[in-house]
Amino acid sequence: MSTGATLRMLDRADKEVMKLTRADIGAVYEFMHKFRHNPENPGLNLKSLNGDARLMSARVNKDYRALLLHIADRDYLLVAVKHRGEVYDDLSRYAYRINRITGGIEVVDLAPIGDSIVGRVVPPDADPQPAQKPLFDAYTDTQLLDLGVAEPLLPQIRELTAEAELLELLDRAPQLTTDVLFALFDGTRYDEVLQQVTEPVRADEPVDPEDFEAAVDRPATQVTSDDEALQAIIGEAFERWQIFLHPTQRKLVEKKYNGPARVGGGPGTGKTIVALHRVAHLARQLPPGTDKPILLTTFNRNLAADLRTRLLALGGQELVARVDIVNIDRLASRVVTEAKAGANRRVIDDNQVVELWTEFLLETGESGWDAEFLAAEWAQVILGQVLNSRTDYFKARRPNRGRSLTRVERDQIWQLTERFTTWLDARGIWTWRQVAQRAARLEMDRAAAAAGESSSGSFHRPRYRHIVVDEAQDLSAAHWKMLRAMVAVGPDDMFLTGDTHQRIYDNHVTLSSLGVHIRGRSSRLTLSYRTTRQILADALQIMTGEVYDDLDGGEEDLAGYRSLLRGEPPVFRGAATWAQERDLIAEQLRGWGNPTDGSVAICVPTREFAADVISRLEADGVPAVEIGPDGPKRPDGVHVGTMHRFKGLEYQRMIIAGVSDGLVPRQMISRYRDADPKRYQRERQRDRSLLFVAATRARDELAVFWHGTPSPFLTARLVQRQPGLVS
Numbered sequence: 001m002s003t004g005a006t007l008r009m010l011d012r013a014d015k016e017v018m019k020l021t022r023a024d025i026g027a028v029y030e031f032m033h034k035f036r037h038n039p040e041n042p043g044l045n046l047k048s049l050n051g052d053a054r055l056m057s058a059r060v061n062k063d064y065r066a067l068l069l070h071i072a073d074r075d076y077l078l079v080a081v082k083h084r085g086e087v088y089d090d091l092s093r094y095a096y097r098i099n100r101i102t103g104g105i106e107v108v109d110l111a112p113i114g115d116s117i118v119g120r121v122v123p124p125d126a127d128p129q130p131a132q133k134p135l136f137d138a139y140t141d142t143q144l145l146d147l148g149v150a151e152p153l154l155p156q157i158r159e160l161t162a163e164a165e166l167l168e169l170l171d172r173a174p175q176l177t178t179d180v181l182f183a184l185f186d187g188t189r190y191d192e193v194l195q196q197v198t199e200p201v202r203a204d205e206p207v208d209p210e211d212f213e214a215a216v217d218r219p220a221t222q223v224t225s226d227d228e229a230l231q232a233i234i235g236e237a238f239e240r241w242q243i244f245l246h247p248t249q250r251k252l253v254e255k256k257y258n259g260p261a262r263v264g265g266g267p268g269t270g271k272t273i274v275a276l277h278r279v280a281h282l283a284r285q286l287p288p289g290t291d292k293p294i295l296l297t298t299f300n301r302n303l304a305a306d307l308r309t310r311l312l313a314l315g316g317q318e319l320v321a322r323v324d325i326v327n328i329d330r331l332a333s334r335v336v337t338e339a340k341a342g343a344n345r346r347v348i349d350d351n352q353v354v355e356l357w358t359e360f361l362l363e364t365g366e367s368g369w370d371a372e373f374l375a376a377e378w379a380q381v382i383l384g385q386v387l388n389s390r391t392d393y394f395k396a397r398r399p400n401r402g403r404s405l406t407r408v409e410r411d412q413i414w415q416l417t418e419r420f421t422t423w424l425d426a427r428g429i430w431t432w433r434q435v436a437q438r439a440a441r442l443e444m445d446r447a448a449a450a451a452g453e454s455s456s457g458s459f460h461r462p463r464y465r466h467i468v469v470d471e472a473q474d475l476s477a478a479h480w481k482m483l484r485a486m487v488a489v490g491p492d493d494m495f496l497t498g499d500t501h502q503r504i505y506d507n508h509v510t511l512s513s514l515g516v517h518i519r520g521r522s523s524r525l526t527l528s529y530r531t532t533r534q535i536l537a538d539a540l541q542i543m544t545g546e547v548y549d550d551l552d553g554g555e556e557d558l559a560g561y562r563s564l565l566r567g568e569p570p571v572f573r574g575a576a577t578w579a580q581e582r583d584l585i586a587e588q589l590r591g592w593g594n595p596t597d598g599s600v601a602i603c604v605p606t607r608e609f610a611a612d613v614i615s616r617l618e619a620d621g622v623p624a625v626e627i628g629p630d631g632p633k634r635p636d637g638v639h640v641g642t643m644h645r646f647k648g649l650e651y652q653r654m655i656i657a658g659v660s661d662g663l664v665p666r667q668m669i670s671r672y673r674d675a676d677p678k679r680y681q682r683e684r685q686r687d688r689s690l691l692f693v694a695a696t697r698a699r700d701e702l703a704v705f706w707h708g709t710p711s712p713f714l715t716a717r718l719v720q721r722q723p724g725l726v727s
């Protein structure tokens with residue numbers, strides 16, 4: 001007969017365990033291991049507490065005791081690890097419930113919160129303070145409970161009168177209570193909190209408050225379940241995201257979707273984390289094998305490398321072995337190479353295309369068209385939509401392209417692009433967009449041929465069983481067509497994460513027109529795990545007045561985007577000249593103690609500015625490290641790079657410099673203002689997104705500098721926060 005048992009650990013218990021010494025953490029691990037093997041092992045001294053139906057204690061080592069909830073038969077949940085003295089002091093302080101909204105198990109340790117809060121609210125010997133209004137007076141108990149607040153905490157919530165007290169209480173409160181109270185405290189309306197915070201984690205079925213077996217399996221009960229996860233926690237390299245997902249994240253990861261699904265959400269809300277866990281979830285359901293039926297792709301190379309590292313941390317070599325991790329252009333290039341379609345051609349960067357068009361028009365004496373217009377038309381419409389023939393081009397929709405074209409003009413452009421392609425061919429070069437277009441065509445043909453085969457009874461296997469895409473906002477229509485053709489239409493075929501507010505390459509698509517139907521399967525994450533609410537509020541100011549799409553023809557906003565992290569408000573400062581602005585940078589770095597451990601970065605609009613900053617830092621004896629296309633060249637030093645380089649990076653502190661009028665947005669786009677207002681709008685939005693991305697890479701502190709006139713993206717409210725300015 002098996003004597004084993006299941007023992008899972010609640011995330012709140014893990015937080016307590018993490019505060020212990022390494023030796024004691026090791027003891028907890030040993031304890032869990034032994035307990036799973038045989039909970040009746042006399043050395044563990046498992047016993048019920050105070051006759052309570054479920055609460056039990058067991059011995060970890062001579063100093064510590066584990067508090068356990070007995071879920072069912074041989075199924076237990078570790079809810080706390082306490083010093084032995086504490087466990088038996090006052091058992092009534094431990095309250096455990098099934099939350100009636102989320103259906104998750106919540107355990108609240110009331111005494112220490114009560115002690116510390118009451119102790120601080122009414123200091124015994126202090127002068128009587130004027131009575132302060134309780135923070136949550138505006139809401140009834142029923143309203144708070146309907147939002148999902150933990151019932152046992154209500155009396156203490158009613159006592160709260162200051163932010164510091166709230167922070168202390170929420171440090172130990174269940175996740176949903178924390179999310180709800182912070183949102184209310186931040187001034188979010190009741191109905192918005194209900195919609196944005198509570199609804200996404202509501203249980204899918206009616207909650208039975210006595211059914212602990214059902215509750216422990218719900219996403220809202222944040223648990224780790226196996227030894228491997230525990231070992232990871234004890235290991236040096238462990239990060240919480242590897243084990244404990246937010247209930248909203250977990251729900252999205254584990255859901256079965258009837259077709260392509262999309263997860264949006266502001267910066268730092270864990271979209272990449274969700275994509276990685278989704279891959280692991282899908283991999284767990286694969287039949288054993290040595291192939292790679294899952295594709296994990298993203299826009300650029302360094303992000304793909306980062307995905308690989310993080311997936312390895314999440315699931316080890318065994319998981320990585322089943323996943324093809326590759327950036328989208330490399331994937332396209334692989335398809336083309338495999339078909340021997342690009343033999344002997346060198347791929348050139350797409351930003352050289354305008355120059356090549358100019359050269360081509362000069363060489364061929366064509367003067368009727370502007371090189372820039374042709375380059376964009378070719379890239380976005382002809383290549384972007386994988387148009388194969390003149391007839392297709394005549395019929396093509398040209399969203400976001402500004403001026404309309406007559407049939408005669410389309411004919412001229414089609415002919416010119418055909419000649420241009422031959423001209424490039426003769427030089428042995430082609431662009432990444434051409435590669436993507438070719439790959440899409442090859443894959444579409446392959447899928448069509450396979451469909452023909454299967455209708456005639458022969459067997460066809462699509463390239464992948466599942467495709468997961470991170471940074472989906474940056475892929476072009478050709479990329480989507482290629483991906484769509486690589487996986488059969490069906491449940492869990494495609495899973496996309498991305499945020500259109502962070503679109504920094506000029507690719508606008510409507511997914512449904514590309515065969516990727518996400519309608520009804522689109523969700524959003526709203527809780528930032530990265531930045532403080534102070535940084536987030538200012539970053540949102542940068543986005544004021546702009547409208548963003550939802551990748552599918554609709555609009556998307558950042559409603560409900562919030563953070564539980566608190567910090568200093570960002571610094572905004574202007575200088576008269578660029579030289580003086582560099583003094584501000586040096587001064588700011590000194591203020592932060594010149595840390596050179598890679599925790600600080602400086603972001604600037606152009607490479608010239610980056611070079612200037614690097615030489616200034618070097619002159620000051622501060623080691624500066626450039627951020628290249630593959631990321632920072634070294635992990636230490638102060639990292640310096642242009643805005644484009646910051647996607648996917650994270651720093652404790654950041655300076656964004658050169659945020660001046662004429663630089664952000666780029667001066668050159670003003671020429672489109674009258675000539676091509678749509679393009680102007682798009683380019684301006686792109687520059688705004690670049691600044692937004694940069695600002696949201698900072699975890700704790702952010703400083704924004706400019707010289708001359710500040711960028712129009714910095715609202716008067718931000719600019720007027722300059723030290724020394726009277727607003």
Ligand SMILES: Nc1ncnc2c1ncn2[C@@H]1O[C@H](COP(=O)(O)OP(=O)(O)OP(=O)(O)O)[C@@H](O)[C@H]1O
Pocket residue numbers: 239240241244245246249265266267268269270271272273274499502528529530648650696
């Ligand atoms: N459940 C979690 N627990 C702990 N940390 C988390 C969790 N989810 C996300 N994080 C952390 O938050 C940070 C941001 O996560 P991630 O990069 O996935 O966000 P994102 O939404 O993809 O951001 P961006 O849009 O800016 O690329 C990372 O440091 C990540 O480790």
